[in-house]
Amino acid sequence: MVYAYDRIDERMLADRAAEFREQCGRRLAGEITEDQFKPIRLMNGLYLQLHAYMLRIAIPYGTLDGAKLRALAHVARTYDRGYGHFTTRTNLQLHWIKLRDAPDILDELAKVGLHAIQTSGNCIRNLTADPHAGATADEVDDPRIWAEAIRQWSTFHPEFSFLPRKFKIAVTAASQDRAAIRVYDIGLRLHRDEDGALAFEVLVGGGLGRTPYLGPTIRERLPVKHLLSYLQAILRVYNRHGRRDNLWKARIKVLVASLGAEEFGRQVDEEWEASDKAAADLPDTELARIRAAFAPRGFDTLPRVSAAFETLEADDRAFARFARHNVKPHKMAGYAIVDVSLKAPGETPGDCSADQMDLIAGLAERYSLDEVRVAYEQNLILPHVRLDDVPDVWRALAEADLATPNIGLISDIIACPGLDYCALANARAIPIAQDIARKFADPELAETIGELKIKISGCINACGHHHVGHIGILGVDKKGEEYYQLTLGGSGEDDASIGQILGPALPADKVTGAVDDLVAVYLRERQGSERFLDTYRRAGLAPFKEAVYAEAH
Amino acid sequence: MKALTANRLDDGEVVFWNAGAWREAFVEAEIFEGEDAAEAAEARAKGQITLLVEPYLIDVAPVDGGLAPVSYRERLRALGPTNKLDHGKQAAGGGGIEVLAHARGSARSTGRVNLIKRK
Amino acid sequence: MPRLIRWKDGRAEAAEDPFTAVADDEVVPPGDVIISLTRFQVEGEHLLGQGRQVGVRVEPDEAVEALAYDLPRIAVVALAFPKFRDGRAFSAARILRERLNYAGEVRAVGDVLxxxxxxxxxxxxxxxxxxxxATPRQWAAVATRFHHVYQRAADGREPAFAERVRA
Structure with a gap:
């Protein structure tokens, strides 16, 4: 079901771990300076943050199995403080790492096929994909096949390891976008063309940060066999022509926006046509090998409905609520996709303790064909649970505080680590999320409000995706104090849009009240089954603005 | 008033200078009244490349009960993350931690500004 | 004269550099020289006519394609790294080797680490x-540390997907 590393992949990780051990040794011995070492450690995802080193571990296309999740738990317990933080890039961050332990951690991770390769630096970063891949009925293929092909191609790419800036790729094969492909440097959407052949829609130049853009499509139908040669052409045009004079203008989105999507696409085509496609593209044998690794295995033929599930749904209101919000349809009859919420009100969004990781690993092994996914919305997913087993899974999750029935609701907040940990942040993000989630902890109230996505970033780098939150919250430093700028109407999904600024930034203690005001306006103004986002789009900024800033006077 | 801070190379721990030694608690930091002594200490610290990463000076000011870094970023470094009060230096508790935790008012520290300029 | 590291047949060795790098405002001395692309476009024909070896230094914002027709006569293409983070010369080198089939020396100059x-x-x-x-020994150790590669590039190494078919 999941690609298992062969001896070549394993050797690659071992070679990398050995190299990093030597580099750390040279730094600790004083043979190289911090200026020389910093880019080296960053290429291995090791940052120095406020309180300690942070190690960002790659979880390629958000796919884990029980053994990998247990290894993460073990590392978190042994070398950190017994927890980790899942990010919007579907990586895991450990916030209390010692430099001297980093080589040992890489060795431990390599044992189960995990690593921290290309989780930082100006290279092609760890890939993300639809977290429902291989489980959802609305996909034309398993996008992870292609994501794995890209993972290998992009790993230690000799030409593209010193790009103008970092480079992120997301892949989906579903009709519904759960991978935010419009806000990526490259978004790939796999679909079938009129003849039934698989093809990629290629979006380039989306991104958040200081200047947010939604990526335009530069090619509607790229034959899948040419994926890697076409990616090479895009990256080569970017590597040669992306700006290097200004950090804030170095992402590919700025190049695409300045040339225009059409001209950028023309330059890519020209480069692509001049290149030796056969040398860059993967041979069919390799694609078949990767495809076989993701082939569905272990599913039983089951009835479409489950008596155990339906009985409990009728009898237990808490389970019914969990079923409404955290259980999604599966492509196989009698199975479901189960969301594990890392957003219990009052907890840190995306944080997961080592004990919780072990528990989820056990549930995956027993109930979910040994698979776990990481969603960019900082939750975990058990993708293949029999409907009959959902009650047991729910009980086990609930006991570990992992069954909050809030997926997509107001307390399912994205928040970056912010100034509580991050050296780049201007303001804290976590306490704001905690405060809002506590305010809306009542599940009845959250359900009445319905879908509402709040996304919080502690600085303009936008790791918390605030631009595409229905309500976005950006922490800023205003004369040395933490202030928060609210945006409304963003979305990172199929109806993607960039949020509009509501008004002047608010001090920290006014943010939750402002969100409460916004919700009140929505509940007052909404028509029919409108979501918050729909009401905002119909009614505009004015009523929301008035509610928040009238109060401030 | 200024203090000299850095992260320790080996484990990343936040440390503060006191008369040539590095201490983990802000209350044990040496407080410089004059620029010259502060800058001399900073220059010495910058030579300690196998001990430290990026030493820099921070502004310190009187608050209720004692002294505290002026910027909230530096107070967070001296305390620990606000979402996990059992982690970081604040876990030890004590009077010095109480003073920092209740310090109010902030402005950008000059140390932080220098840090940005250098990059 | 800087000592060069030369890479040949999977080995690194120290070599004397027979070329003199000449800035645009300097008089071209006798012997083998490396000059800028701009200077080459003006004086290249003349210098080559003197029977000496000529190399061309290409800056990252210049296109190596400009040399396409002259490559058979050029002994060295020196690709500049003004800062190690500036990775444009990686693309230039691959284009020289894989698209323009250049067989002469491709030299890394500048902030080469x-x-x-x-x-x-x-x-x-x-x-x-x-x-x-860096010494040739260190250079070779870093260049050969990884037992496998995932992509085809200009060095002809067999990528993982080809190794797997053979296995």
């Missing part, structure tokens, strides 16, 4: 003016 050795070798560089004083 040991940590980049394996990427440079893979992209087709075969001579290095290491800015950090």
């Amino acid at each position: 040991l940590e980049q050795a394996r990427f440079m070798v893979r992209c087709g560089f075969d001579a290095f003016e290491a800015a950090d004083g």
Whole structure:
């Protein structure tokens, strides 16, 4: 079901771990300076943050199995403080790492096929994909096949390891976008063309940060066999022509926006046509090998409905609520996709303790064909649970505080680590999320409000995706104090849009009240089954603005 | 008033200078009244490349009960993350931690500004 | 005269540099020289006519394609790294080797660091003016540390997907 590393992949990780051990040794011995070492450690995802080193571990296309999740738990317990933080890039961050332990951690991770390769630096970063891949009925293929092909191609790419800036790729094969492909440097959407052949829609130049853009499509139908040669052409045009004079203008989105999507696409085509496609593209044998690794295995033929599930749904209101919000349809009859919420009100969004990781690993092994996914919305997913087993899974999750029935609701907040940990942040993000989630902890109230996505970033780098939150919250430093700028109407999904600024930034203690005001306006103004986002789009900024800033006077 | 801070190379721990030694608690930091002594200490610290990463000076000011870094970023470094009060230096508790935790008012520290300029 | 690291048949060795790098405002001395692309476009014909070896230094914002027709007569293409983070020359080297089939020396000059050795070798560089004083032994160790590669590039190494078919 999941690609298992062969001896070549394993050797690659071992070679990398050995190299990093030597580099750390040279730094600790004083043979190289911090200026020389910093880019080296960053290429291995090791940052120095406020309180300690942070190690960002790659979880390629958000796919884990029980053994990998247990290894993460073990590392978190042994070398950190017994927890980790899942990010919007579907990586895991450990916030209390010692430099001297980093080589040992890489060795431990390599044992189960995990690593921290290309989780930082100006290279092609760890890939993300639809977290429902291989489980959802609305996909034309398993996008992870292609994501794995890209993972290998992009790993230690000799030409593209010193790009103008970092480079992120997301892949989906579903009709519904759960991978935010419009806000990526490259978004790939796999679909079938009129003849039934698989093809990629290629979006380039989306991104958040200081200047947010939604990526335009530069090619509607790229034959899948040419994926890697076409990616090479895009990256080569970017590597040669992306700006290097200004950090804030170095992402590919700025190049695409300045040339225009059409001209950028023309330059890519020209480069692509001049290149030796056969040398860059993967041979069919390799694609078949990767495809076989993701082939569905272990599913039983089951009835479409489950008596155990339906009985409990009728009898237990808490389970019914969990079923409404955290259980999604599966492509196989009698199975479901189960969301594990890392957003219990009052907890840190995306944080997961080592004990919780072990528990989820056990549930995956027993109930979910040994698979776990990481969603960019900082939750975990058990993708293949029999409907009959959902009650047991729910009980086990609930006991570990992992069954909050809030997926997509107001307390399912994205928040970056912010100034509580991050050296780049201007303001804290976590306490704001905690405060809002506590305010809306009542599940009845959250359900009445319905879908509402709040996304919080502690600085303009936008790791918390605030631009595409229905309500976005950006922490800023205003004369040395933490202030928060609210945006409304963003979305990172199929109806993607960039949020509009509501008004002047608010001090920290006014943010939750402002969100409460916004919700009140929505509940007052909404028509029919409108979501918050729909009401905002119909009614505009004015009523929301008035509610928040009238109060401030 | 200024203090000299850095992260320790080996484990990343936040440390503060006191008369040539590095201490983990802000209350044990040496407080410089004059620029010259502060800058001399900073220059010495910058030579300690196998001990430290990026030493820099921070502004310190009187608050209720004692002294505290002026910027909230530096107070967070001296305390620990606000979402996990059992982690970081604040876990030890004590009077010095109480003073920092209740310090109010902030402005950008000059140390932080220098840090940005250098990059 | 800087000592060069030369890469040949999977080995690194120290070599004397027979070329003199000549700035645009300097008089061209006798002997083999490396000059800028701009100067080459004006004086190249003349210098080559004197029977000496001529190399051309290409800056990252210049297109190596401009040399396409002259490549058979050029002994060295020196690709500049003004800062190690500026990776444009990696693309230039691959285009020289893989598209323009250039068989002469491709030299890395500027902020050339040991940590980049394996990427440079893979992209087709075969001579290095290491800015950090790296030795040929260190250069070879870094360039050959990884037992496998995932992509085809200019060095002809067999990528993982081809190894797997053979296995």
